[in-house]
Amino acid sequence: MSASKGWNLAGLKAATLVTADPVPRRYVERMSPHCLYRTGHLGVIATVAAFNDGGPxxxxxxxxxxxxxxxxxxxxxxxxxxxxxxxxxxxxxxxxxxxxxxxxxxxxxxxxxxxxxxxxxxxxxxxxxxxxxxxxxxxxxxxxxxxxxxxxx
CATH class of the missing domain: 3.90.1150.10 (Aspartate Aminotransferase, domain 1)
Incomplete structure (x- = not known):
């Protein structure tokens, strides 16, 4: 999930993948390491702000x-x-x-x-x-x- 569409934050590069199920987890584990390390710091801050305070x-x-x-x-x-x-x-x-x-x-x-x-x-x-x-x-x-x-x- 991400705040990309709802809050127009796509350019800030931040998303979350959460899975406990073994089947989808296999796909997540095969993702490029770049997905893990190219998240933007401002994207994380903006995402937290959007989810916490952006409802109105x-x-x-x-x-x-x-x-x-x-x-x-x-x-x-x-x-x-x-x-x-x-x-x-x-x-x-x-x-x-x-x-x-x-x-x-x-x-x-x-x-x-x-x-x-x-x-x-x-x-x-x-x-x-x-x-x-x-x-x-x-x-x-x-x-x-x-x-x-x-x-x-």
């Missing part, structure tokens, strides 16, 4: 993501009703199906060229006609992104 901050972030998840659904329904979006149960990434708009296998490229909004190309992940949007941002930016995309339908 994380709760606020999760609340913001939940509101943005709903906001994105409202924005797409209002501005791009032909785009299909199923809100994820967790995380901050939205997969949007743009196939009904006829923007080809890589709608992210079309959106970048026309609306100047950068999304991840779904075809790189095996989802032609889809684009991935990170909704972990200020609601104003999310609103601007969707309205700009809708302006180029």
């Amino acid at each position: 901050w994380l709760a606020d972030v999760l609340d913001i993501l939940d509101r943005n998840r709903s906001l994105l659904a409202e924005l797409l329904d209002g501005h791009l009703p032909a785009a299909h979006y199923t809100p994820p149960q967790a995380g901050f990434l939205a997969w949007i199906d743009f196939r009904a708009l006829g923007w080809g296998d890589d709608p992210a490229a079309h959106i970048l060229d026309t609306a100047k909004v950068a999304l991840n190309s779904g075809h790189r992940y095996g989802f032609s006609g889809f684009a991935r949007l990170n909704f972990g941002r200020a609601p104003e930016i999310l609103t601007e992104a969707v309205t700009r995309i809708a302006g180029f339908c």
Whole structure:
């Protein structure tokens, strides 16, 4: 486990592996020694702080993501009703199906060229006609992104 995703500490290099079961322990014992000695000191300090005192901050972030998840659904329904979006149960990434708009296998490229909004190309992940949007941002930016995309339908 780590605080990497929840508290955005991935660059600080700190994680924990705990196992008493002999089967997973065999895998842990075969790991490179570099895994044991390349943990960052600041990563350990930040991880302890996150786990001990970061609960309220994380709760606020999760609340913001939940509101943005709903906001994105409202924005797409209002501005791009032909785009299909199923809100994820967790995380901050939205997969949007743009196939009904006829923007080809890589709608992210079309959106970048026309609306100047950068999304991840779904075809790189095996989802032609889809684009991935990170909704972990200020609601104003999310609103601007969707309205700009809708302006180029």
